[in-house]
Amino acid sequence: MARQPTSGERPTVKDVAASSGVSATTVSRVLAGNYPVSTATRARVMKAVRELDYVINAQARALGGGGTKTVAFIVHDLVGPAFAYVGQGVEQEATAEGRLCLVCTTHGDPERELELIELMREQQAEAVVLVGGGSNSSSYIERMTQAARGLDKSGSRLVLCGRPPLGPDVPATVVEYDNEGGAYAITSYLISLGHRDIVFLGAGRPGHSTVDGRLRGFERAHKAHHLPVPQQQTRAITFDRESGYQATHDLLAHGHKFTAIFAATDVVASGVLVALREAGLRVPEDVSVVGYDDIPLARDLTPQLTTVHVDHEDLGRTAVRYALNRDRHAMNQHTVIGTHVVIRDSAGPPPKPRRGGR
Amino acid sequence: MARQPTSGERPTVKDVAASSGVSATTVSRVLAGNYPVSTATRARVMKAVRELDYVINAQARALGGGGTKTVAFIVHDLVGPAFAYVGQGVEQEATAEGRLCLVCTTHGDPERELELIELMREQQAEAVVLVGGGSNSSSYIERMTQAARGLDKSGSRLVLCGRPPLGPDVPATVVEYDNEGGAYAITSYLISLGHRDIVFLGAGRPGHSTVDGRLRGFERAHKAHHLPVPQQQTRAITFDRESGYQATHDLLAHGHKFTAIFAATDVVASGVLVALREAGLRVPEDVSVVGYDDIPLARDLTPQLTTVHVDHEDLGRTAVRYALNRDRHAMNQHTVIGTHVVIRDSAGPPPKPRRGGR
DNA sequence: CCAAAGATAGTTAGCGGTTTCTATCCCCTG
DNA sequence: CAGGGGATAGAAACCGCTAACTATCTTTGG
Secondary structure, eight states: OOOOOOTTSOOOHHHHHHHHTSOHHHHHHHHHTOSOOOHHHHHHHHHHHHHHTOOOOHHHHHHHSSOOOEEEEEESOSOSHHHHHHHHHHHHHHHHTTOEEEEEEOTTOHHHHHHHHHHHHHTTOSEEEEESOOBOOHHHHHHHHHHHHHHHHTTOEEEEESSOOOOTTSOEEEEEEOHHHHHHHHHHHHHHHTOOOEEEETOSOTTBHHHHHHHHHHHHHHHHTTOOOOOOOOSOOOSSHHHHHHHHHHHHHTTOOOSEEEESSHHHHHHHHHHHHHTTOOTTTTOEEEOSBOOTHHHHSSSOOBEEEOOHHHHHHHHHHHHHSOOTTOOEEEEEEOOEEEOOSSOOOOOOOSSSOO | OOOOOOTTSOOOHHHHHHHHTSOHHHHHHHHHTOSOOOHHHHHHHHHHHHHHTOOOOHHHHHHHSSOOOEEEEEESOSOSHHHHHHHHHHHHHHHHTTOEEEEEEOTTOHHHHHHHHHHHHHTTOSEEEEESOOBOOHHHHHHHHHHHHHHHHTTOEEEEESSOOOOTTSOEEEEEEOHHHHHHHHHHHHHHHTOOOEEEETOSOTTBHHHHHHHHHHHHHHHHTTOOOOOOOOOOOOSSHHHHHHHHHHHHHTTOOOSEEEESSHHHHHHHHHHHHHTTOOTTTTOEEEOSBOOTHHHHSSSOOBEEEOOHHHHHHHHHHHHHHOOTTOOEEEEEEOOEEEOOSSOOOOOOOSSSOO
């Protein structure tokens, strides 16, 4: 009898072939189902497959036949709620398209990001989805452009998810959401409620594309309503609860005058709420607070947070869909996903002025 | 001149070899750095690598040389905060050990789970980390045992993360945290505060290993204090905010008598708090509430939640570490990670009885 | 001064599949 | 009844890289 697979070792097509008395080719065809094979033969092969507990070797298949069915997902970290949802979307769509999903985290390190892209090129990932705002510096953009070209040459596709395009000649797919629009809308909402002294909490990290967009929307809303753009908080904010807390605390301590706070993210807003509460200020009676992202947390806060809804999961799904089904010659694609205000309980009219004046 | 790589195609070792006038073997050795190569040769090869923008083909390497450096991570979904942290830990440790991380979600479908394990066997993942409580049914355990054996035969390792062992002869690594101990501790804490009527919210899904453990701890604490085990809520709970809300609502509507609620997870607790607040009950003055998991949300709730801390990230890290560095002949390993109560503001002494009685 | 040991580089044979390209066998048609 | 064509199956080449042997050319030691 031909090649009895050593027990404890992984059987190969050859083992299956030998065990069912056909050639390796035939086994391959039965498994792929892309070539006529007689019913009897197919049955014999399948029987052997079952008996030997054979499973194909994905690496070998990738080498020989089509490529690897893999999508890579590169992100700051997995635990940020917004990122997690994007990840969910990416995984979802990748699975729906029959792809596997590789995930890596950068912890905000641009070097690491580029390293990972290189790694994904080795892995022959079909698409590399980069999530989260990146730097706006020109050297960074230059390097990223190189990376995009490299991936393109390897038959892969770079997808920028939630950050602006690199340039017209760069082979990359861009899917971002309307940061500016959402910020414009929610700022307008605050203005329409009567607020005139709104603090934008989150500036101070210029060059960060996501916040830049939100800030632009904030400013544009003021201009549209013919209001002076409030002097922003330029404190460096790290976009976590603590920095929101700290910034609010400082604001209060310095006797700043304001009736509303626009936190750059919901997480920051959560810190803001705590600081306000500690200071004995009621929300929204004394101060209105709004956030951005509409992560689940927004509904768990007290009061529930009025914020800008972003469908992060859709963002991830769209990114993968576009990357995989793109028109072969589309150099760059660009899609913007809408955002909208969701009104809850944390924003209301400003308090009646104590001593007149707006 | 030998093989000029067609522009636009991915260069191979052969291209690099031709371009630098050496053999493919030498190129491979320069890249791997595991064999003496003269400095001059190395330099020539590296130059060619740079000029051609060569990147190795991971699939080919996996086929030829060592295996694929990959760890798989199978989870309910990526957005549950607890899961996300485990994922973070898995990714972290995998990266630290020079591995890539494949991630897949099951959405709670056991069939899908088994399918994915099979898929990972094809992928030759070095370890397959299964996260989250699974079913306790014997048929499920039987199938999972098969899967573990299959993986073992393929040189891979099944890691059960946060669920109990399958059996003594099953080749699998188990890393779980002390569900029962934590539940015991926090229940004891409530009892020591004076509570005698504690509702455990989350029973009703027997066979779910995580909750089973927590419930056991709850019961054991009562027994240890010579108290009758309260009649549990057997309402089916889906472990989301809504079911916590709904269950509490019903509890109140039916005039149930209780002074504290032990929610099976923090997320459930968040729903509980909302229902209580709506009913005009203060926490912790009127009712005490505790949760389990200590996800970031716990600190964002009002009042901040007293809960059981679980280091989910460590769980993920440990899982990968053990799976990769296991003793080659260790059939099964089992590690339990400790949990501890973190006291915040949501639990206090029960209210003074209105009409006597305990 | 010659043989044995080192240091380098090349040859060749896989790894485990897939995919041409052939080779049969069989049935149908003219 | 010969020849054409469809249905099946196999042989061999190849995917890109690694690893076990060889083959040189230097050294070096007795």
